[in-house]
Amino acid sequence: AQSVTQLDSQVPVFEEAPVELRCNYSSSVSVYLFWYVQYPNQGLQLLLKYLSGSTLVKSINGFEAEFNKSQTSFHLRKPSVHISDTAEYFCAVTLNSGNTPLVFGKGTRLSVIA
Amino acid sequence: GAVVSQHPSWVICKSGTSVKIECRSLDFQATTMFWYRQFPKQSLMLMATSNEGSKATYEQGVEKDKFLINHASLTLSTLTVTSAHPEDSSFYICSAMGQVGEAFFGQGTRLTVV
Numbered sequence: 001a002q003s004v005t006q007l008d009s010q011v012p013v014f015e016e017a018p019v020e021l022r023c024n025y026s027s028s029v030s031v032y033l034f035w036y037v038q039y040p041n042q043g044l045q046l047l048l049k050y051l052s053g054s055t056l057v058k059s060i061n062g063f064e065a066e067f068n069k070s071q072t073s074f075h076l077r078k079p080s081v082h083i084s085d086t087a088e089y090f091c092a093v094t095l096n097s098g099n100t101p102l103v104f105g106k107g108t109r110l111s112v113i114a
Numbered sequence: 115g116a117v118v119s120q121h122p123s124w125v126i127c128k129s130g131t132s133v134k135i136e137c138r139s140l141d142f143q144a145t146t147m148f149w150y151r152q153f154p155k156q157s158l159m160l161m162a163t164s165n166e167g168s169k170a171t172y173e174q175g176v177e178k179d180k181f182l183i184n185h186a187s188l189t190l191s192t193l194t195v196t197s198a199h200p201e202d203s204s205f206y207i208c209s210a211m212g213q214v215g216e217a218f219f220g221q222g223t224r225l226t227v228v
Contacts, residue, residue: 036219043221090158099145099146101209104157107156
């Protein structure tokens with residue numbers, strides 16, 4: 001079975017500072033990796049994903065994540081955060097075969113301080 | 115991108131009544147949908163896998179007689195919380211798989227049982 005660990009439940013950071021949200025996963029088989037963002041009382045929005053190919057994936061709003069197979073990690077980074085980035089971020093994993101559900105980490109609350 | 119519509123967004127019901135939540139894939143067919151439950155400030159926990167034309171597969175600890183799932187067509191899955199009680203109050207989210215490796219989420223349903 002797969003599992004996801006997000007080590008930080010809360011990350012406060014000042015506006016325009018860089019941030020890294022950590023994610024480690026466990027799986028005995030190949031997986032797909034995702035980062036989702038959730039704003040209060042809303043569903044999840046896909047931020048970025050790793051399926052194959054380049055290990056560095058980027059989103060349109062400045063986030064990026066790097067798949068590191070040897071360290072089983074998929075940390076999310078942004079060089080300069082904005083107030084609007086305040087949200088809950090979930091790392092998730094799924095098997096790379098067929099219709100399998102996502103397994104989520106516990107989430108990291110990113111709070112950007114003005 | 116693909117859209118999953120979930121309805122209602124929020125509902126308040128009396129203890130002992132039943133509530134139906136709909137999840138529709140608007141521009142693609144979904145043979146498989148997933149239902150998640152999210153408690154405040156916690157991650158998403160998979161409740162069940164909904165398969166079109168067959169019985170749903172429930173995760174361990176989820177009462178199938180309480181959380182009835184029907185996936186009658188390739189674009190609609192419903193979750194009915196029967197004889198709801200205050201402890202069933204939660205945020206329920208559905209998702210459907212689009213192309214390989216991509217899950218789309220509904221907006222979520224905030225259920226409050228009073």
